[in-house]
Amino acid sequence: MLRRSAPLLALALLAALFTAPASADHAGPAPGPTAAYNTYGWWQHGSLRWREEFHGALGSDWKASGAGLRHGGNVRNQNGMLTLNTGDRGTVRATLKRGGAAYGRWETRLRLRRYGNAADNYSVVTELVPEVGRNQWCGARNVALEKYRIRWNAVRTYARTRKDNEFRDKHPLRIGNDEWHTFGVEITPDRITWFIDAHIVGIEERPEAISGTPLTIRFKMQAQNGKQMNRSRMQMDWVRSWNLNGTRGEASEPNAHDRNEGISTPSAGTYPLGLQLGGGALPLSLTSHRAESWFRPAPA
Template structure:
């Protein structure tokens, strides 16, 4: 026969085990391992390479821009849709649900431009990454809007909007909008751009402002009249080579590219610092 105190002790042990299962520790939120999906109740997750991503990763969801008016998810199974104008077709393809642009030492500049969408106003967004594979001269990567019709700006700048531009291992992604032949509004956002991490870049172009978003956060809003061009734009991805240089073998990939109208107001304010007016040529 068990001693009288033993059943009570067993009940206490069982109760302690039950409490251990029910009580949630109060430390930092858990995060997924590299490549794992994010936990349902977390606001960030760790992707391949150890970079901590916000969740959700797109500004459209955070600011509730509504349904896309145009998009390409790059899931047709291999061939890029013919509506994309490609500068070097042999270097561009769809791969595992992404548009993939490959460039080698002497490929030169590679670009893809969507020809089946155009708008003066709206929101454009993409989730994109780029990586260098050897020690050659780095390509510079661009996610940008280009005018449908040349605007006659001196120097061929055409008031394009650079939503984001960077080279691998840069400490910042930068952007710009051309004002005239000698002036641009520019900005930089501190960002970890090593080893091909994905980042999401968006822009909202309205009649009274232009706002830039990096990884779901609004980083700059420009309201000066010179930045409000009214130009009709198309989206473009570009890998820019340096003329005459032996370039590093590199790759640029985008998960998707989307456009949203301004019909649905954002649910969060876009108040943010203005861009820097500079007497340098726009990034191109």
């Protein structure tokens, strides 16, 4: 049997404990969804703000709302997952009532299931919204970690700072039933960065995209107004929030894979938010930047 001396063993243990996390190796198929928090070292330096793992009954920190609750929808914990069940019409939401934060990192792992396909599909939306008790500005301060419908060819993200102003983008990804993915966002005083399955997919550096409003997490199954919808459910395995101490306050930087895949800058425009909140999809006119240009200032 191979034996190791005590000094060598001690050195090996120290190396394992203090070696900085390496960039994730994304070559080849991944065994499952990967997360930004362990790819970019967000756990370091005591940075975890809060975590929700959804064991037991749904806690009082969560507020269920939406017209869908009157049409057979409900919000509950099911088998260790926060679950938003819809009826055949109406939006269903679950909002975290804890105090919010203007800057930090948020990430969740979620999936969708659609039952039937005879009607219209729900949009699956994870947003940061003004903390409970603050002016919600009719959605004009929201930042979306993701918005998609089953079989869409892209996931959409956005940041809103005024009632008629939105910085939006879309990222190629076709999602089907029961497919797990992780979605995250990092907000610093200078930048918003979006993550899908541990990859940086978008960076926004224009000051007018950052509201400075304390935000909290909200999950939403968004119906189209007045339309019959396909019964569906949205399930979250976990959601977590970190402050910026995890990387000593520095923004997460793209790794080689992110740059090779290309990172986009959201397009900016002035659009009536009524069109957004009604559930309709706006046509997108996007400015995308490939690998080498991710760091360039966004166009005015």
